[in-house]
Amino acid sequence: IQLLLPLTYPKDDLVYITKIKDCLNSLNFNFKTYETFMSDENVARLRINTDIFIQLQKTDVLSGAMLEHIAAGSIVITGDWLPYDDLYNMGIELIRVSKRSDVGNKLQEVIRNIDHHKLIARKNAEIVRNNFTWDHLVPTIIKIYD
Numbered sequence: 001i002q003l004l005l006p007l008t009y010p011k012d013d014l015v016y017i018t019k020i021k022d023c024l025n026s027l028n029f030n031f032k033t034y035e036t037f038m039s040d041e042n043v044a045r046l047r048i049n050t051d052i053f054i055q056l057q058k059t060d061v062l063s064g065a066m067l068e069h070i071a072a073g074s075i076v077i078t079g080d081w082l083p084y085d086d087l088y089n090m091g092i093e094l095i096r097v098s099k100r101s102d103v104g105n106k107l108q109e110v111i112r113n114i115d116h117h118k119l120i121a122r123k124n125a126e127i128v129r130n131n132f133t134w135d136h137l138v139p140t141i142i143k144i145y146d
Contacts, residue, residue: 001111003031004050008038047072051118052110056100057082071128075117077106090131092124 003024007017017035024031038046053069055078060066062084070076070092078084080096087094095117097106110117130136 001030003029004034004046005031006034006038006046008034008036043068044072047074050074051114052077052107054103054107055079055082056097056103062086067128067132070121070124071132073118073121073125075110075114075121076124077103077110090127092127093120094124 005020005024007020017033021033024033034046047068050069050072051074053066053074053076055063055066055069055076057063057079060082066076066078075095077095077097079100080098084092084094095106095110097103
């Protein structure tokens, strides 16, 4: 298991980045941080190489990063306080936690049952690709402006 941690934003908050890295180093855990600008190609590689994406922001309005991870087949662990009802109504299944402190236990459960969660992630990827690609969205956008 390797933790991949993009720290490209906020890139100027060196105190925050140092605190995260110090914490990771104290855990003796295999990790890689990304601290410089990532090209679109490198972002795509990161998404494709991520098995489990943890999305626990305080607020969100359906981030592009999360949709990209789902489209790439990542298993998503997210907070139940985030407003993803549109995704749930489409049939997308995300693993939800009620508080950040529950992530460790939930992550262990996902790893123990990774094959099951990978099957769900593949279904989720298909739903995202069928609903969020340009081929699907452009006709809807055109109708709005007609």
